[in-house]
Amino acid sequence: MHAPVPAIEVRGLAKTYPDGFQALKGVDLDIRSGEIFALLGPNGAGKTTLISIICGIVNPSAGTVRVSGHDIIRDFRAARSLIGLVPQELTVESFESVIATVKFSRGLFGKPRDDAHIEKVLRDLSLWEKRDNRVMELSGGMKRRVMIAKALAHEPKILFLDEPTAGVDVELRRDMWEMVRRLRESGVTIILTTHYIEEAEEMADRIGVINHGELVLVEDKTRLMKQLGRKELSVHLQSPLAAIPSALAGRPLELADGGHTLVYSFDAQAEESGIPDLLKALGENGIDFRDLRTRESSLEEIFVNLVRARA
């Protein structure tokens, strides 16, 4: 049986800008059809360059990209008509009406007029009441909605959201997450870049981390959390310890806070945490404690660690 054709297939993609800046250094990436893929990375890591090349806004220096099997250069019409893009910058046709600018996008992507679809998109984004307003009269959040509406006007199969929630209020962020889920249910592949880790943690099926133009890792979100997500138990002691008692040796223990705290690391997903054993051992050795606290490392910490480790 053949493996299903990936929504996006990136091979050896490199980009060097005319000023000599190497934005991408040979990226290989497959994005599966129907998934939500979050691309994480600090500013200047190459996220936007990667998206811009796939969407046809920036020319690659080397490498290939296929969109549902269509080469983005040789077969650009087929490739691009599958894609909807919501860029990071808020750029709108200020003098146009909302509905005109959204209809324009649909036509541009080669789709015949479909008023029912346009109405649906505008209603989904709470823009229907504002359809005859000029775009310049709208608030920043509303303009962002217009950009999303434009990207959805031609019923794309793949949607790129470049920093979708940067500078967006809570309500719109919630609406947007809701919309992304609905789109995914209808079979749309979604690629989002963000540096809000919670966004990726909340939404994504898989996570890719990019730094200095290289893809540092691509992993299933739950597996990533499992592999790298450590839980810590902090035991605040009644009286400080100078060293870990020999009776407790062999366990993943560390002393912190000048001997006042005993830190126990364990796997968040493991069946046996080993905590009952540890507590029993503490009691048997006469080590009294005031308080216990557990903490799970977030994707953010994982991400920071990864980026630091490879910097």
Place this chain on the structure above:
Amino acid sequence: MTLNLHAIRAIYIFEMARTFRTLMQSIVSPVLSTSLYFVVFGAAIGSRIQEVDGISYGAFIIPGLIMLSLLTESISNASFGIYMPKYSGTIYEILSAPISAVETVIGYVGAAATKSLILGVLILITARFFVDYEIQHPFWMAAFLILTALTFSMFGFILGIWADSFERLQVVPMLIVMPLTFLGGSFYSITMLPPFWQTVTLFNPVVYLVSGFRWSFYGSSDVGVELSLAAILGFLALCTGIIWYIFRTGYRLKV
């Protein structure tokens, strides 16, 4: 090759909507300013100027004045049309759309040329209120009108892509096109110039446009009509070549 007709239509409608939204500035004001020329040069001063090539001065300047508006408006429409998305950033959508250079150019240049043609015809009608004129070769008149609108809209498109500031967008029409048009024989026959300047004038491409266009009205011209036609077709070919180069290399559009 199949064309993305929906896209051409979308760009064309979008650009035409912009024209009608700015009706005062894009149609009414050029028609008004040309009317002023007719009043001043045609009626007031023109009545005291002797006939040129056997044509009353008022009638003599009509083809030149139409060409003047056609050139400046084609250039400004088309350059503004493509410069604006570049300036505001909405060009991302054009670049990421499944459209080729051919479709982009047909949409933008087509709309700009249409607008200039509407303007040219309006000026022609307006002129009727001030002076009598005849059109001896209507087919060639229309052909020159369309070819000029098309060619200079393409030139404007190139200008809009080249310009990286509003100042640059204005500088070419103001400093190059305007003088060339004024010295291109709109208001006089080049045979009225001293021999040396007659020769210099032959290097001005606008002379060929005005001369050919005037021939289609009155049957007389400064230079051969074939030469006029060849000049405009040559310039059309040159602009097409430059646009082809722009899209092939991504010049000022893509890095």
